[in-house]
Amino acid sequence: MSKPDENKEEPALKGTFASVMLLGAFIVVTWIGVFALFMARN
Amino acid sequence: MHLHRLEKIWLKFGISMLAVFLIVLGIMAFSMGMKPPSEHHHTVDPTKVAEMAPFDNPGLNQIGKNHYEAVMTAYAFGFEPAEPMQVPVGSKVDFIVTTSDVVHGFAIVGTNVNMMIVPGEISHISHTFDKPGEYLILCNEYCGTGHEYMATTIVVQ
Numbered sequence: 129m130s131k132p133d134e135n136k137e138e139p140a141l142k143g144t145f146a147s148v149m150l151l152g153a154f155i156v157v158t159w160i161g162v163f164a165l166f167m168a169r170n
Numbered sequence: 171m172h173l174h175r176l177e178k179i180w181l182k183f184g185i186s187m188l189a190v191f192l193i194v195l196g197i198m199a200f201s202m203g204m205k206p207p208s209e210h211h212h213t214v215d216p217t218k219v220a221e222m223a224p225f226d227n228p229g230l231n232q233i234g235k236n237h238y239e240a241v242m243t244a245y246a247f248g249f250e251p252a253e254p255m256q257v258p259v260g261s262k263v264d265f266i267v268t269t270s271d272v273v274h275g276f277a278i279v280g281t282n283v284n285m286m287i288v289p290g291e292i293s294h295i296s297h298t299f300d301k302p303g304e305y306l307i308l309c310n311e312y313c314g315t316g317h318e319y320m321a322t323t324i325v326v327q
Contacts, residue, residue, distance in 0.1 A: 142176070148180040149180065155187070169281055
């Protein structure tokens with residue numbers, strides 16, 4: 129007998145993945161921007 | 171616990187981003203001496219600021235070659251010394267600032283100098299002025315009806 133999980137279909141997370149990565153990219157870009165400004169003014 | 175393959179990727183991404191930010195912060199703190207301006211925990215009685223050294227004689231003192239110390243007091247609504255301070259290009263200035271009344275701000279436009287001046291605390295910050303010009307020092311913490319008049323300058327030439 130298999131676990132009930134294994135019979136379930138994987139949820140489609142492609143769209144979620146794309147939006148998480150877009151948000152992550154936004155955070156990285158703004159962080160680098162602020163950091164570069166800070167270093168330039170130092 | 172079962173995790174989706176994509177979920178694992180974004181969790182790794184998020185955790186490594188946090189790790190990178192914290193590592194950069196740690197390196198800056200130890201290699202560049204980054205710390206909050208009031209970290210020294212020097213305290214002063216705000217009602218006796220004008221009588222206590224060094225705030226009884228606010229102004230610019232040379233403490234080394236191209237190294238100055240600016241002792242300043244923030245009050246409603248201005249800074250002591252009120253007249254513009256002058257330093258040569260390339261000077262490092264250690265600002266030592268306190269307040270004789272309420273909370274004020276101390277920001278030098280176009281630089282990273284930006285700190286709160288809290289009653290009873292002495293805030294320290296250093297900046298090296300590599301470009302000549304007239305730098306505006308202002309209060310960016312709303313302190314009362316005359317807040318917008320609270321400014322002075324430092325001239326770098």
